[in-house]
Amino acid sequence: MSDGPLLKNLSLNQITTEQWNLREAVEGCVRKEIPWISLWRHKIEEIGLAESKRIVTDAGLKVSSLCRGGMFPAATAKERQVKIDDNKRAIEEAAELGTDTLVLVCGPGPDRDIDAARSSVENGIEALVPFAESHGVKLAIEPLHPMYAADRSVIVTLDQANTIAEQYTPQQVGVVVDVFHVWWDPDLYNQITRASGRIHGFHVSDWIVPVPDMFKGRGMMGDGVIEIRRIRKAVEAAGYHGPIEVEIINQSLWDQPGDDVLKKIKESYLKHV
Amino acid sequence: MSDGPLLKNLSLNQITTEQWNLREAVEGCVRKEIPWISLWRHKIEEIGLAESKRIVTDAGLKVSSLCRGGMFPAATAKERQVKIDDNKRAIEEAAELGTDTLVLVCGPGPDRDIDAARSSVENGIEALVPFAESHGVKLAIEPLHPMYAADRSVIVTLDQANTIAEQYTPQQVGVVVDVFHVWWDPDLYNQITRASGRIHGFHVSDWIVPVPDMFKGRGMMGDGVIEIRRIRKAVEAAGYHGPIEVEIINQSLWDQPGDDVLKKIKESYLKHV
Numbered sequence: 001m002s003d004g005p006l007l008k009n010l011s012l013n014q015i016t017t018e019q020w021n022l023r024e025a026v027e028g029c030v031r032k033e034i035p036w037i038s039l040w041r042h043k044i045e046e047i048g049l050a051e052s053k054r055i056v057t058d059a060g061l062k063v064s065s066l067c068r069g070g071m072f073p074a075a076t077a078k079e080r081q082v083k084i085d086d087n088k089r090a091i092e093e094a095a096e097l098g099t100d101t102l103v104l105v106c107g108p109g110p111d112r113d114i115d116a117a118r119s120s121v122e123n124g125i126e127a128l129v130p131f132a133e134s135h136g137v138k139l140a141i142e143p144l145h146p147m148y149a150a151d152r153s154v155i156v157t158l159d160q161a162n163t164i165a166e167q168y169t170p171q172q173v174g175v176v177v178d179v180f181h182v183w184w185d186p187d188l189y190n191q192i193t194r195a196s197g198r199i200h201g202f203h204v205s206d207w208i209v210p211v212p213d214m215f216k217g218r219g220m221m222g223d224g225v226i227e228i229r230r231i232r233k234a235v236e237a238a239g240y241h242g243p244i245e246v247e248i249i250n251q252s253l254w255d256q257p258g259d260d261v262l263k264k265i266k267e268s269y270l271k272h273v
Numbered sequence: 274m275s276d277g278p279l280l281k282n283l284s285l286n287q288i289t290t291e292q293w294n295l296r297e298a299v300e301g302c303v304r305k306e307i308p309w310i311s312l313w314r315h316k317i318e319e320i321g322l323a324e325s326k327r328i329v330t331d332a333g334l335k336v337s338s339l340c341r342g343g344m345f346p347a348a349t350a351k352e353r354q355v356k357i358d359d360n361k362r363a364i365e366e367a368a369e370l371g372t373d374t375l376v377l378v379c380g381p382g383p384d385r386d387i388d389a390a391r392s393s394v395e396n397g398i399e400a401l402v403p404f405a406e407s408h409g410v411k412l413a414i415e416p417l418h419p420m421y422a423a424d425r426s427v428i429v430t431l432d433q434a435n436t437i438a439e440q441y442t443p444q445q446v447g448v449v450v451d452v453f454h455v456w457w458d459p460d461l462y463n464q465i466t467r468a469s470g471r472i473h474g475f476h477v478s479d480w481i482v483p484v485p486d487m488f489k490g491r492g493m494m495g496d497g498v499i500e501i502r503r504i505r506k507a508v509e510a511a512g513y514h515g516p517i518e519v520e521i522i523n524q525s526l527w528d529q530p531g532d533d534v535l536k537k538i539k540e541s542y543l544k545h546v
Contacts, residue, residue: 112498118459147420149457150482150498160459184422186391186433209423211487225385225423 005232005244005273010266011036011064013203013247014043017258022052024258026059032262036064036243039097041090053097063099064243065140065176065201066090071107072124073117073154080120083107087128095135101200102132103176104141106155108148117154122164129172140200141165142176145184147214158182158191165198174198177235178247180205180218183226192234199240204228204273205248216251220264222272232273244273278505278517278546283539284309284337286476286520287316290531295325297531299332305535309337309516312370314363326370336372337516338413338449338474339363344380345397346390346427353393356380360401368408374473375405376449377414379428381421390427395437402445413473414438415449418457420487431455431464438471447471450508451520453478453491456499465507472513477501477546478521489524493537495545505546517546 012034017025022043029037037056044052056063069090074080087102094102104125109117125139132139141161144153155161161175175195180203182188192199206224211217221228232244246265253261285307290298295316302310310329317325329336342363347353360375367375377398382390398412405412414434417426428434434448448468453476455461465472479497484490494501505517519538526534 109498112500114456114498114500145419146457147418147484150480150484156457157459183387184419184429186430207423211420211423214484214487225382225387227385227387 003229004270007033007266007270008035009242009244010034010269011038011243011245012262012265013038013067013245014040015067016246016248016253016265017261018254020258021046023047023055026055026061028258028262029061030059031259032266034262034266036062036245038065038067038245038247039063040067041093044093049093049096056097062243063097064245065099065101065103066094066097068103068105069128069139070104070153073107073109073120075110080124084124084127087124088131091128091132091135091137094137100136100138101140102137103201104139105144106141106153108151109154114149114154118160121155125164125173129168133172138171138200139173140176141173142178142201142203143181145181157185157187158195159187162191162194165195170198174200176201176203177231178203178205179226179228179231180207183207183231188231189234192231192238196238199235199238200242201245202232202235202240202242203245203247204232204269205246213251216249218248218250220248220253221246221268228273244269276502277543280306280539280543281308282515282517283307283542284311284516284518285535285538286311286340286518287313288340289519289521289526289538290534291527293531294319296320296328299328299334301531301535302334303332304532305539307535307539309335309518311338311340311518311520312336313340314366317366322366322369329370335516336370337518338372338374338376339367339370341376341378342401342412343377343426346380346382346393348383353397357397357400360397361404364401364405364408364410367410373409373411374413375410376474377412378417379414379426381424382427387422387427391433394428398437398446402441406445411444411473412446413449414446415451415474415476416454418454430458430460431468432460435464435467438468443471447473449474449476450504451476451478452499452501452504453480456480456504461504462507465504465511469511472508472511473515474518475505475508475513475515476518476520477505477542478519486524489522491521491523493521493526494519494541501545517542
């Protein structure tokens with residue numbers, strides 16, 4: 001048995017080919033024999049849910065997850081409800097698209113009170129669980145890198161994500177391990193073990209030096225410093241054998257022909273994941 | 274008694290006025306009645322240690338710390354020794370300048386093996402402690418923000434810094450709490466309490482949104498999202514009542530007249546720290 005990952009688990013996270021619309025991304029995956037895709041809502045919105053579903057189903061692709069729900073903290077009760085309602089629509093979309101996983105990027109606080117923002121995240125998840133469960137959709141908390149604590153997510157460690165998730169069954173709430181977000185964490189391997197049975201997604205990219213951009217600065221696997229294979233093996237040892245999403249947010253990849261990007265992804269995946 | 278910090282504790286970390294040489298920074302502090310200064314080695318090098326000492330002493334300024342030692346991990350034994358030797362020179366310089374605190378920025382790994390790099394840091398500190406102690410200099414481990422894990426420090430949490438420091442007496446090894454580096458940490462206040470008695474420095478700036486630059490992107494206190502006063506009070510509750518260094522690495526500040534920067538620092542310090 002090879003040391004590398006299985007091609008049957010490879011998933012294109014759609015943000016990696018932001019230059020493509022949904023149809024182009026699906027057709028690209030078919031051409032390059034990538035069996036999974038993770039869909040983003042802004043791409044679905046362009047053509048509508050029914051058409052998105054038809055394209056993916058006709059192509060025979062499997063949907064590894066929907067990106068994304070979350071963004072819970074809000075300055076007012078009204079705004080909070082708007083966010084909960086939007087999350088419910090995301091859950092419905094996930095179910096309709098045939099994926100059981102909604103990735104949660106939990107959101108920043110509306111002000112300096114980070115403890116309150118973290119409570120808002122917990123409350124938001126609590127409010128969604130029954131709805132998600134009734135749709136057969138698991139909520140997957142993705143801790144983001146601490147450098148996004150002020151503008152994307154106050155949930156910044158796998159420890160936090162596990163602590164929230166453990167209040168529910170694994171079918172209700174789990175975590176996403178994204179190597180870009182967690183590689184620096186001194187407690188990483190303990191927390192992956194702790195997440196056994198409730199890892200609902202595994203995302204790969206790399207941390208390149210220097211990082212070219214705070215948001216669009218991720219690298220192709222192998223081009224950076226992350227021990228990706230070690231983390232993949234830890235995630236597998238914790239019982240996760242599902243799709244592995246390649247999620248690389250990088251302007252230079254978006255400026256290339258999508259087919260070239262998919263070719264590099266497959267090569268780097270086999271060599272470095 | 275006011276809720277704000279004491280002016281007698283205000284220290285200018287010299288990197289905040291990178292546009293100034295050492296003499297200019299010292300004279301600026303005198304004009305603005307800032308009683309402390311933290312010196313950087315590249316500024317000392319420009320004029321030599323003896324002259325630097327004379328300028329600071331003649332001005333009646335107190336030196337809160339020397340920045341910086343550390344940078345321990347190395348690819349070869351020879352390179353490692355070069356780094357240890359450089360740290361010993363930094364310890365001698367700190368002692369000569371009349372500060373008892375050498376700030377350690379611990380360094381990145383030479384390769385992907387982050388565990389090995391972290392061990393190198395521990396070994397480097399162990400190798401330095403007797404030398405530092407004999408010079409009356411405390412080693413102060415400054416955990417950096419995890420976004421610097423690949424290029425500046427594999428020590429990224431106060432938990433890691435405390436765990437290393439606790440192997441020694443507080444007079445030998447302690448920690449620096451820099452709000453920019455630790456504000457996101459869900460375990461922050463526990464770790465500050467844990468560090469009681471061995472906090473050897475407290476640095477302030479702010480996290481502005483969006484961050485304009487990975488390295489030179491810190492903000493003036495009050496301009497960002499960090500609960501600076503809350504952290505200052507926690508640090509004081511943990512027994513630290515020493516100098517508070519304003520350490521803002523930001524190109525836009527470096528492009529301003531230094532006196533204007535010092536004026537803003539004093540105002541922001543009193544209002545937001």
